[in-house]
Amino acid sequence: MYNMRCIGVLTSGGDAPGMNAAIRAVTRTAMFNGLQVKGILRGYKGLITDEIVTFQTESVSNIINHGGTILKTARCLEFRTPEGRRQAYDTLMRHQIDGLVVIGGDGTFTGARLLAQEYNYPIVGVPGTIDNDLYGTDTTIGYDTALNTIVSAVDKIRDTAASHERLFLVEVMGRDAGFLALNGAIAVGAEAALIPEIATEEDQLERLIQNGFHKMKNSSIVLVSESDATGGAMGVAQRLKEKGYDPHVTILGHIQRGGSPTANDRILASRCGVAAVDALLDEQRSIMIGIMNNKIVHVPFTDAIKDEKPVDKHLFDVLRLLCI
Ligand code: F6P
Numbered sequence: 001m002y003n004m005r006c007i008g009v010l011t012s013g014g015d016a017p018g019m020n021a022a023i024r025a026v027t028r029t030a031m032f033n034g035l036q037v038k039g040i041l042r043g044y045k046g047l048i049t050d051e052i053v054t055f056q057t058e059s060v061s062n063i064i065n066h067g068g069t070i071l072k073t074a075r076c077l078e079f080r081t082p083e084g085r086r087q088a089y090d091t092l093m094r095h096q097i098d099g100l101v102v103i104g105g106d107g108t109f110t111g112a113r114l115l116a117q118e119y120n121y122p123i124v125g126v127p128g129t130i131d132n133d134l135y136g137t138d139t140t141i142g143y144d145t146a147l148n149t150i151v152s153a154v155d156k157i158r159d160t161a162a163s164h165e166r167l168f169l170v171e172v173m174g175r176d177a178g179f180l181a182l183n184g185a186i187a188v189g190a191e192a193a194l195i196p197e198i199a200t201e202e203d204q205l206e207r208l209i210q211n212g213f214h215k216m217k218n219s220s221i222v223l224v225s226e227s228d229a230t231g232g233a234m235g236v237a238q239r240l241k242e243k244g245y246d247p248h249v250t251i252l253g254h255i256q257r258g259g260s261p262t263a264n265d266r267i268l269a270s271r272c273g274v275a276a277v278d279a280l281l282d283e284q285r286s287i288m289i290g291i292m293n294n295k296i297v298h299v300p301f302t303d304a305i306k307d308e309k310p311v312d313k314h315l316f317d318v319l320r321l322l323c324i
Contacts, residue, residue, distance in 0.1 A: 025273025
C-alpha cells in the first residue's frame with residue numbers, strides 16, 4: 001500500500017494531436033483527487049536534466065484545442081541505458097513524485113516498463129501516437145486527427161490528379177504500421193495502399209501492375225506507408241518508372257503530426273487521462289490505458305509494445321472492391 005501525494009506527467013516520442021487534452025485530463029483528475037501534479041519537460045530527457053514544473057489547474061487551461069504538447073517531447077537515448085534510468089529515478093525521488101503518467105507510443109512504454117521494473121515504481125501509460133500501432137487498444141490519441149489530415153490533403157491532390165489524368169503516390173507516416181495508409185486509402189477512395197505489414201508477405205506493387213491498375217483509369221492515387229519495407233513513395237516511383245509508368249510523388253510528412261485534434265481524439269485523450277490517474281490511485285502499475293469496444297481497458301506494458309497489433313486484412317477487400 002503506498003500513499004500517493006504527487007504524480008508526474010510527461011509526453012515522449014513523436015508528438016500527437018490530443019496529447020494536450022490528455023495532459024489536461026491527467027492534471028485535473030489528479031487535482032480533483034487532492035494530488036499535486038508536476039509536469040516533466042521534454043519526456044524522459046527532462047527527468048535526466050531535471051526540468052520539472054509544478055502544475056496548477058490553470059497550467060492546463062485553453063490547451064484542449066491545441067496540437068503538439070505543452071510539455072514538449074523528445075526521443076531520449078540516455079534513458080535507454082541503466083545509468084540514464086538511475087538518474088531519472090533519482091530526480092523523481094528528489095521531487096517526491098510518487099507515480100508517473102507517461103503519454104506516448106511503444107518507445108515510451110518500453111522505457112517505462114524498464115524503469116518501473118528496476119525501481120518497483122508505479123507508472124501508467126496513455127497511448128499517444130498517430131501510428132495507432134499499440135496492441136490492446138482499438139485506437140490511439142492522434143490517429144484520428146492524422147487520418148483526417150491525410151484525407152483533406154489527398155482530396156486536394158485528387159483535384160489535380162483528375163485534371164491532368166495522372167498517377168499519384170502519396171507517402172503517409174506510420175513507419176512500421178499501415179493503419180494510416182490503409183484506412184486513409186479507403187477514406188479518400190484511393191486505388192491501393194502499400195503497407196509494411198503486407199510487404200514481406202507479397203509484392204503488392206507487382207500485383208497492382210499485373211492488374212493494370214492505372215490503365216483502367218485516367219487518374220489513380222496510391223497511398224504508401226513511409227517504411228523500409230515498402231520502399232516509401234520514392235522507392236515505389238522508381239520501380240513504376242522502370243515499368244513505363246509516370247508517377248508523381250507527394251510526401252505528406254510532418255503536417256500529419258500537427259493541427260487541432262478532432263473531437264474523437266479529444267474525447268479519447270480525456271477518457272484515457274482520467275482512467276490513468278484512477279488506475280494509479282487504484283494501485284495499478286506498468287499498464288497502458290486502452291479503449292476496446294468503447295470501454296476503458298488496462299493493458300500490461302509488455303502486451304502493448306509486443307508489436308503484434310494486426311491490420312484487418314478485410315479492409316483490403318473493401319479498398320479493392322470500391323476502386324473498380
Ligand atoms: O511514431 C510516430 C511517427 O510520426 C512515425 O509515423 C514516423 O515514422 C516517425 O514518428 C517520424 O519521427 P521523427 O519526427 O522523429 O522523424
